[in-house]
Amino acid sequence: MKAPGTRLDSTTENGRIRVAFLTPSLSPGGAERQMLILAATLPAARFDIQFILMSERGAWASEADRLGVPVHVLGLSGPGCARLHPRCALAAAHALRRYVALTRHVDVVDAWLVPAFTFAGLARLFARVPVVLAGRRSLLDHYAGKAWYRRVAASWATRRADAVVANSEAAYREAIERERIRSERVALIPNAVLPHPVDLADRHRRRASWGFGPDDIVVGCVANYKPGKGLETLIEVATRLRDRAPRLRYVVVGEGPLRDDLEAATARAGLGTVFVLAGQVDDAREVFPAFDIAVQASISEGLPNALLEAASAGRPIIATAVGGTIDIINSDDVGVLVRPGDAGDLADSLLRLANDEDLRLRLGDAAQRRSLDFSAERLAESTARLYERLILDHHR
Numbered sequence: 001m002k003a004p005g006t007r008l009d010s011t012t013e014n015g016r017i018r019v020a021f022l023t024p025s026l027s028p029g030g031a032e033r034q035m036l037i038l039a040a041t042l043p044a045a046r047f048d049i050q051f052i053l054m055s056e057r058g059a060w061a062s063e064a065d066r067l068g069v070p071v072h073v074l075g076l077s078g079p080g081c082a083r084l085h086p087r088c089a090l091a092a093a094h095a096l097r098r099y100v101a102l103t104r105h106v107d108v109v110d111a112w113l114v115p116a117f118t119f120a121g122l123a124r125l126f127a128r129v130p131v132v133l134a135g136r137r138s139l140l141d142h143y144a145g146k147a148w149y150r151r152v153a154a155s156w157a158t159r160r161a162d163a164v165v166a167n168s169e170a171a172y173r174e175a176i177e178r179e180r181i182r183s184e185r186v187a188l189i190p191n192a193v194l195p196h197p198v199d200l201a202d203r204h205r206r207r208a209s210w211g212f213g214p215d216d217i218v219v220g221c222v223a224n225y226k227p228g229k230g231l232e233t234l235i236e237v238a239t240r241l242r243d244r245a246p247r248l249r250y251v252v253v254g255e256g257p258l259r260d261d262l263e264a265a266t267a268r269a270g271l272g273t274v275f276v277l278a279g280q281v282d283d284a285r286e287v288f289p290a291f292d293i294a295v296q297a298s299i300s301e302g303l304p305n306a307l308l309e310a311a312s313a314g315r316p317i318i319a320t321a322v323g324g325t326i327d328i329i330n331s332d333d334v335g336v337l338v339r340p341g342d343a344g345d346l347a348d349s350l351l352r353l354a355n356d357e358d359l360r361l362r363l364g365d366a367a368q369r370r371s372l373d374f375s376a377e378r379l380a381e382s383t384a385r386l387y388e389r390l391i392l393d394h395h396r
Contacts, residue, residue, distance in 0.1 A: 122157060295317075318350060
């Protein structure tokens with residue numbers, strides 16, 4: 001659906017399409033990594049890129065600065081803005097005015113994540129943007145626990161978007177089958193991964209910083225400490241295998257609201273020296289070489305960047321068969337899929353890999369080859385074709 005009075009001169013004088021990536025912030029995260037990859041890879045001769053951040057810059061905004069991509073902040077933050085609260089009204093009004101001004105000469109707003117495309121859909125009543133995209137990079141159950149008015153607003157905004165971008169087969173099917181969005185309005189564009197150099201000296205340093213030795217088998221998980229990531233299941237697995245596989249050590253790289261609960265659970269299980277909550281890092285790609293086995297225990301996923309990065313680093317992977325994970329691990333040769341929430345299944349698979357170094361090497365090599373299918377060039381060209389098609393449709 002187009003806003004009334006939308007411009008017809010929808011490209012700049014030099015013929016480039018003007019694109020704004022809209023997202024809450026450039027704090028470290030999977031969607032944020034994909035936006036930065038696109039900003040670096042979309043052909044400069046065809047596109048002008050800028051970031052519009054809803055709340056704050058975030059740690060990765062400096063990467064956009066290094067790319068020479070403008071970064072604007074709407075300032076939609078403060079007490080009450082995470083909920084329906086009168087104190088947020090003034091901040092929302094200011095953010096809307098700034099958004100309307102910033103998008104006055106924008107052709108495409110690519111709104112990543114639910115808060116962003118909800119805002120973009122509501123703002124379409126005021127902003128004269130020819131094309132708005134809604135990014136579906138998680139499954140619907142990930143948003144099921146949100147307040148009813150947020151779910152209603154997100155659903156309404158999705159239908160106001162010109163296209164919905166799904167990054168996995170599962171999200172693509174959900175958009176069509178559960179949200180009843182016409183298939184021609186849904187685009188499937190998988191995530192990309194950028195290879196990161198392996199630093200063996202850094203591998204040893206990081207393992208030592210976690211308290212692990214060279215002979216330990218390190219099971220690594222990159223995940224935020226929040227519900228749905230299955231970290232409680234991983235603690236249960238560590239407890240079950242403590243005596244059966246004494247060389248196994250566990251590290252979870254991330255941060256989030258469940259830290260206190262997870263620390264209490266590891267303490268109750270007596271896993272103090274075995275299970276480490278390592279906290280957040282600026283670039284998770286740097287930690288994967290320090291793992292011997294990469295694990296994902298999530299209950300729900302879109303297309304997880306952490307698994308792509310583990311694969312690119314040549315790590316053997318054990319992951320739950322949810323969402324877009326099965327798009328990455330598409331055969332038994334690439335990795336091991338387990339049932340979500342099943343500590344026994346995960347423990348058995350982990351024990352098998354811990355006892356078979358050759359299997360770990362084979363799976364790691366296969367995962368690395370598989371990661372080559374998720375190139376930045378493929379992401380950029382698929383996205384570029386979508387932008388250009390939508391602009392062409394707008395002119396018709």
